[in-house]
Amino acid sequence: METRNVGASSTSRESSAEGKQDLLESEPTVDVGTAEAEVELATGKVGERRHAAALSASAGAGAAALIGAGLGIISLTGTWAGRVAAERQNLIGQIESSRGGSPAQHISRIYGDAWHLTAVVNGTFAVLALLLGILVLARQAFGGSNRPQPVWMRSFAWAAVTLGTLGLAISGVLYTDIVASLPTTGTR
Incomplete structure (x- = not known):
């Protein structure tokens, strides 16, 4: 027990x-x-x-680089929006020319203003491409992740910077009539 x-x-x-x-x-x-x-x-x-956050930031920077390169190409080839704006300006020039004026004023109103507006629209796309490319390249220096950016991302960012710079230069030349000036009537 x-x-x-x-x-x-x-x-x-x-x-x-x-x-x-x-x-x-x-x-x-x-x-x-x-x-x-x-x-x-x-x-x-x-x-x-941390890895998921880095991938998310990397994906955003990669998308910005790709979009920047696309905007750079668009700045060189032109856009539908630029064409519509130029056609609208052409119509406004025809309406203004119907009120009278010299032949040089008619040419400037009908063709010159539309030409300059196309250059401004394409230049705007070039500036956007340039800014996106610079932001992607500068992201590493200003608080980006410590991991280096992939080569393809840097390549697209440099393409955006290059195409944006080239598009901006061409738009500036077209706007200022340095290369292709408006035709003249022969009378002053």
Whole structure:
């Protein structure tokens, strides 16, 4: 037959409960955010989050570089919006020319203003391409990730800068009539 010492076990339970209470009171309070960060650090989730954030930023920079290169090409070839604006300016020039004026004024109103507006629209696309390319290239220097950008991203960003610069130069030359000036009537 087994005998139990009931008094001893209740005393040990009471001392055990008091010990737990003392332990709970003596533990420092833990910030939930810190505890979660420690768990993430221990399980490797911090690295996953940083990697996901870096991929997201990298995807955005890659898209900006690609769009910048596309805008650079558009600045060289022209756009539908530029064509519509030029046609509208041509119509306005015809309406203004119907009121009278010299032949040189007619040419300037009908063709020159539309030509200059096309140069302005294409120049705007060139500036956008140039800015996107510069922003992608400068992202690393101004708070970007510590990881180097992929080669394809830098290539598209440099293409955007180059095509944007070329498009801006051509638009400036066309706007100022340096290369192709308006035809003259022979009379002054």
